[in-house]
Amino acid sequence: MMKRPELVCPAGTPAALRTAVDAGADAVYCGMQNATNARNFPGLNFTPEELQASVAYAHDAGTKVLLAVNTFPPAGKFELWRGAVDLGARLGVDAFIVADIGVAEYAARVHPGCRLHLSVQAAASSPEAIRYYCREFGVRRVVLPRILTVPEIRALAAEIPCEIETFIFGNHGLMIEGRCSLTNYVCGLSTNMDGVCSPAADVHYDRAADGSVATRLGAFTIDRFGPAEQAGYPTICKGRYLAPARDEAYYAFEEPVSLNLSALLPALIEAGVDAFKIEGRQRSRAYVRSVVSAFRQAIDQTLAGETPALADLIALTEGQKETEGAFKTKKWR
């Protein structure tokens, strides 16, 4: 008998939260409307009142609420992070997702009754790093970086005293999260301190006379698209660049593909994964509904010993291309 994994779904707004709950999420994750979480985008996230109502809605349906407080407070601004943690505790969220050691220490000390999950932003990619956070702060679950193969996850599960959550669908990033200052180098806003990656205010689409479009972040061109192509959002690590060893511009870091591990569900459950995370707090309600419903069904089918059908999800993936990323093989490294 397979153990039943938790399906953890994105909630960028109160409406998306209700959509995810209704579509069968076991847990939703969300953040406050400020720099305390890693998706600090205009129009996203929750006011205290919205969070209160949303926790009630989720709990009525038996769905857990995980509060992402997963950025790194700069000295002098710690109060904002402390406030997010205190508010979450008062409203009865089911766990904090944290990355900063100071925030973890505060949450563990002041709110020992609330579970701590270690954010992928903490970049804990070895049993020793994970055990450190478990030992020091009583972390109950680690969100693994998207860089481990299934056999590596299985081996890891045997060496750590906490639950494992892995990304299963959405953005496919290979940069070590919580260690990236690319946006700050170009825009003056920090992914770690401000929760911002490629901020929209710095994004430009420069159309040329021939109809081609160059996408730009701040002063730097990130990619160029032909008149017939759809211009992608300029994220530095998804851009095309020139290098001496290449004749033409190439994806120096990674292709703009989406992660889709639906086919690996049984293997991941068997490897010891306790929770599957769908990425995409910035996505629409329609997207959330489709993906959450599809994975709800897929997990239930897998647990029933059936082969899950997930063909519809391909249409939702970025650039219509998808990958099993790191999880199947380590040849990509």
Place this chain on the structure above:
Amino acid sequence: MTAQLTLGPILFHWSAQDKLDFYARIADEAPVDIVYLGEVVCSKRTPFFEQHYPDVIERLERGGKRVVLSSLSDVTLKRERDMIAALCEIESHEIEINNTAGLLHRSGRAHRIGPLMNVYNECTMRYLAGKGATHFALPVELPRDVAARLATEAAALGAGIEVQVFGRASLALSARCYHARAHGRSKDNCQFVCEQDPDGMPLRTIAGQDFLVVNGVQTLSHSYVNLLGEIEDMQAMGIDHFRLVPHKLDMVAVAEIFADRIAGRIEASEAEAWLAALDIPAPFSNGFWHGIAGGRRVGALPA
């Protein structure tokens, strides 16, 4: 404490002979107080230089330098886990930890915290100091006001505090090797192609702008951080260690310029002129320190 000039670990894959020559000259000629040694970026590179460390350490110490051993920054594979565990058992020298795995092993015993660890606030600093951290090299993206608060906290804790004042800024780390990728290879089959680029492989934008450089799994800025103009302000706020990142240029000359400026023997403008005369093939930047885009350069803040 009197201000200390430090030389960070060599981030790039230089040949063993180049490293030996480099450290021999540093030992004899460079006015640096502390030298950090060790492979921080890629565990695959370590076998090329491992056997030379005892000689290099001895040479540097005879030259009057204090040697600190730096750990890897990405620890995932078995060999990387073993490497950092072994480093954490060293008692003969101070160690600098660049990955949380090291904290599991070393908590309760003295250690330094490297710039690739995330120490952004007083609470994190205080916690780590309570577990044996004696010195904090700050992340390169920290702005002045945050660094000032951390300097105050470090002073209260009796810990050292260090800021990178020269060299390319480390901007990102990855599990994937972008050097191998550029050459159509994988990390396991890289054939150490990163050795071709001793200051990093340039990445230009499609529009032809200089932008980033790749160093294996690490991505750095094209521009060189240069905080010569900010050193007086940094000293006033209590920052007592100033780090140079090694590059393939006359690092003895670089060290002399910074040492003279830190000691107040030359004015900032004169120091800038000396540094400009080295013809470094990239612009300087100080944007991170001033809380704007890291790649930009602005005039020093009035003291």
